[in-house]
Amino acid sequence: MSDAAGAPGPVRVAVLGCGNVGGALVGLLATRAEEIADRTGVGLELAGVAVSDLSRSRQLPFPPDLLTDDAKELVERPDIDIVVELIGGLDPARSLVEAALRAGRPVVTGNKALLADCGVELAALAADNGVDLLYEAAVAGAIPVIRPLRESLAGERISRLMGIVNGTTNYILTSMAEESMDYADALAEAQRLGLAERDPSADVEGDDAAAKASILAGLAFGSDLVAADVYREGITGVRAADVAFADRLGYVVKLLAVAEVVDGGPDISVRVHPAMVPRSHPLASVRGAFNAVFIEGEACGELMLYGRGAGGAPSASAVLGDLIDAARNLRAGSPGPAPKRTASKVRPIGELRSAFYLSLDVVDQPGVLAAVATVFGNHGVSIKAMEQVGLSDEARLIFLTHTARESDVQETLDDLRLLEAVDRVGGVLRVIGPDDGPARADEGAGV
Amino acid sequence: MSDAAGAPGPVRVAVLGCGNVGGALVGLLATRAEEIADRTGVGLELAGVAVSDLSRSRQLPFPPDLLTDDAKELVERPDIDIVVELIGGLDPARSLVEAALRAGRPVVTGNKALLADCGVELAALAADNGVDLLYEAAVAGAIPVIRPLRESLAGERISRLMGIVNGTTNYILTSMAEESMDYADALAEAQRLGLAERDPSADVEGDDAAAKASILAGLAFGSDLVAADVYREGITGVRAADVAFADRLGYVVKLLAVAEVVDGGPDISVRVHPAMVPRSHPLASVRGAFNAVFIEGEACGELMLYGRGAGGAPSASAVLGDLIDAARNLRAGSPGPAPKRTASKVRPIGELRSAFYLSLDVVDQPGVLAAVATVFGNHGVSIKAMEQVGLSDEARLIFLTHTARESDVQETLDDLRLLEAVDRVGGVLRVIGPDDGPARADEGAGV
Secondary structure, three states: OEOOOOOEOOEEEEEEOOOHHHHHHHHHHHHHHHHHHHHHOOOEEEEEEEOOOOOOOOOOOOOHHHEEOOHHHHHHOOOOOEEEEOOOOOOOHHHHHHHHHHOOOOEEEOOHHHHHHHHHHHHHHHHHOOOOEEOHHHOOOOOOOHHHHHHHOOOOOEEEEEEEOOHHHHHHHHHHHHOOOOHHHHHHHHHHOOOOOOOOHHHHOOHHHHHHHHHHHHHHHOEOOOHHHOEEOOOOOOOHHHHHHHHHOOEEEEEEEEEEEOOOOOOEEEEEEEEEEEOOOHHHHOOOOEEEEEEEEOOOEEEEEEEEOOOHHHHHHHHHHHHHHHHHHHHHOOOOOOOOOEOOOEOOHHHOEEEEEEEEEEEOOOOHHHHHHHHHHHOOOOEEEEEEEEEOOEEEEEEEEOOEEHHHHHHHHHHHHHOOOEEEEEEEEEEOOHHHOOOOOOOOOOO | OEOOOOOEOOEEEEEEOOOHHHHHHHHHHHHHHHHHHHHHOOOEEEEEEEOOOOOOOOOOOOOHHHEEOOHHHHHHOOOOOEEEEOOOOOOOHHHHHHHHHHOOOOEEEOOHHHHHHHHHHHHHHHHHOOOOEEOHHHOOOOOOOHHHHHHHOOOOOEEEEEEEOOHHHHHHHHHHHHOOOOHHHHHHHHHHOOOOOOOOHHHHOOHHHHHHHHHHHHHHHOEOOOHHHOEEOOOOOOOHHHHHHHHHOOEEEEEEEEEEEOOOOOOEEEEEEEEEEEOOOHHHHOOOOEEEEEEEEOOOEEEEEEEEOOOHHHHHHHHHHHHHHHHHHHHHOOOOOOOOOEOOOEOOHHHOEEEEEEEEEEEOOOOHHHHHHHHHHHOOOOEEEEEEEEEOOEEEEEEEEOOEEHHHHHHHHHHHHHOOOEEEEEEEEEEOOHHHOOOOOOOOOOO
16 A cells, blocks of 8 residues: 555555446446546555356456455455455355455455344444445445445434345335336336346345345444344335325325334334325335335434436446545545444333224125124224225225224234134225324425 | 543534524434434434524523533634534635634534635645534435535546436425416415425525535536525526426426536536426436436436435434544544536537427417527527417417427527517426336346
8 A cells, every 4th residue: 555665656456356336346447547547646456356157258447367256365455454245145245355355455345134034243343343345236226325334424313224225126116106017016126127136035024124224223323133133025015006095195106114213212113014104294205116215203304315226337426436435545544434233132022002004805795894893993093084995796895094004004904814704804005194294394494 | 532541432523503403413423322323333423513592591401601602712612623614605615614623623514605605715725634524404405415415426527417406496396297286376385384484595406406516516516606606597487388288298397407527528507497307217207305416427227315304303314423533534634535626518508409398388379480490590590399379369379399408498498589460478397208217127237
């Protein structure tokens, strides 16, 4: 990092993984290093690129002798200043990141699976070694979310964070809402466009969003949750009829990652599920593959950070921002701030309260509604609105409940499934109330 | 900052000004210092508060002996570590900030007028003294805009930035659009609600937005523009009929602060004017007193940062984030990054190209349209759509032009004003085209 005369030379960067994001990043480093140095005062030099298969032919924007298939050796090479991990997954990413941190090298990663699984341990290891572990690209791609939470809002009392953090499911739900497609067709289209994997389960079952929710909860509340701790429901049970009904009521269906303080704290809730969001809420206007994180805090009020949640170039942009930051901190001899992590008490999902949208397919015969209503009453779940839609010899009953305890609603659904007249319990959507939206437009000061 | 044993004591903060924002900040510092220290590892201690009038009675959340009316003495007191300037305006804020920086003290300020007038000089003075000059609160209140531009997007090639950065005018325009109010009534309502000053000119004439535009241009493009360099048009000429017509065409009228690279650079354009924004654009959904900054970059794609643009608590939240940052950097012995500023060439407004909305009140008699159309033709301004609305013995002609050179449109308007049949040239709005919006929802990768 410094030449014989003591002037700081460029910071030497090792990039592990040269796929979608890694490829975009090395492209930026190879073609724009001079401009970046000029603008930021930080020289970045690509010093090595680790790939798994050297024999694969590639268009390289850098000298081929920078390529290696020995990532471990690269990470520990004495001329490396910073390590960028873009391999993804747990293994070997974890051991490589650990080796880099132990060697006193700052690490920039976009690996949400790794951070959601062992982010607390890795952050501790980074702190022990006095180096940065930065991961803006791990949540919501190019959108500055991690840094605002870590720095701008460091002193803020955040009460809730709701994110649309999975572009695949948001694309599918947008198609269902705006083009009246059913789930299977919308998924197929997303797959055709390369927006969904052939096996889409990590996205549509909510696992990807759950990993991101755990990372966001760690930043917002210092929680030590891992992905596995996060309650999740995906969008596979959302039907076109649910989306259309939500629309008629003035709502949009979104898969939300929610992290919030419950009843004033210290308990928190971290969860992923589809929800009905009022059309006037800023999250409702987040369409297609875009992402957004909506933050509510005591002093800051409501914030929303919006943009491209994925893709090679946007994610590489986030990695580059971290890389410049890590290089500056390395020069300054002091890592950036790291949020304090503490054991969090998570309120079980059953103990939360929410309004619900529920739809039931029932046999269209007298007495059914009374039987169904009795079940709601038995569990103290109060109905706010009901609508019946005929479906040949069946009927669909759609309910909006008042705010109810989740476990009471789940028990209601369990009992309803036992009723002979109920063929199917369909969409179950939590409703984000008007109270959950931003304050009215006429509140707050001007200018 | 360190006690006798060498352990770091709290960072001692002087706050200049105890109005709306200053009052909210000292409230946070007085009541939440312990919690902030616990979460961020940075102890902040309120060491002094300078006010102009000591005799005014106040509810103080801190010991009264911290109050002083000698700001100059406070800034230079040896026990002060960081100075927060929340007096506003140029004088005495400038000399106090300069004194603090010269004394080697980091400065946090929310003073947009000061930064827009001499931000380049102050940044240079801060750099010379090796200390931070941070000002997140100066643009868009609590919304993290400055830090993302300075850090997350430090390596990004930003092509354009469009901001709704004045809550007063956005509130007025929202009322005109959603409640069909005319400008005067909407302004009166905003004044009644405390969202507009009794003399609203700094807001409605675009001066406030122009100051913020110059600050944003400095961050996005390293430009050295001051507020006075920024072309501005306010909203006083926007009529209810223009807003209603925009709505019928699928647009929303917004006062935009725009900073963009022209024709691939290096020229830039920095300006403030009302514009028609397509309803599908994320900026269109920014309602009431909210603010947002929409950023387009080569790698990051489109980003939008949204939230409360003003108010005591939101602005204090932004100041607090900066304060924690400055305190950390002070501890680390190294200031944060400062954007490089260089002389920018600004393309004159007349040389820009845009589509235009124009409305003319004319005498309703034969031959008028032909005369008007001839004037457009004389200046090579091509009409895309025209509509005539009858107004008793007058008529209103509304035109949408194809993309045209600004100076040609202005010359067209000058000539139209000379026509006897033209009573009034009304709304002139630049049109943000579909090309200027975010990419389509089906673009970009998923997940």
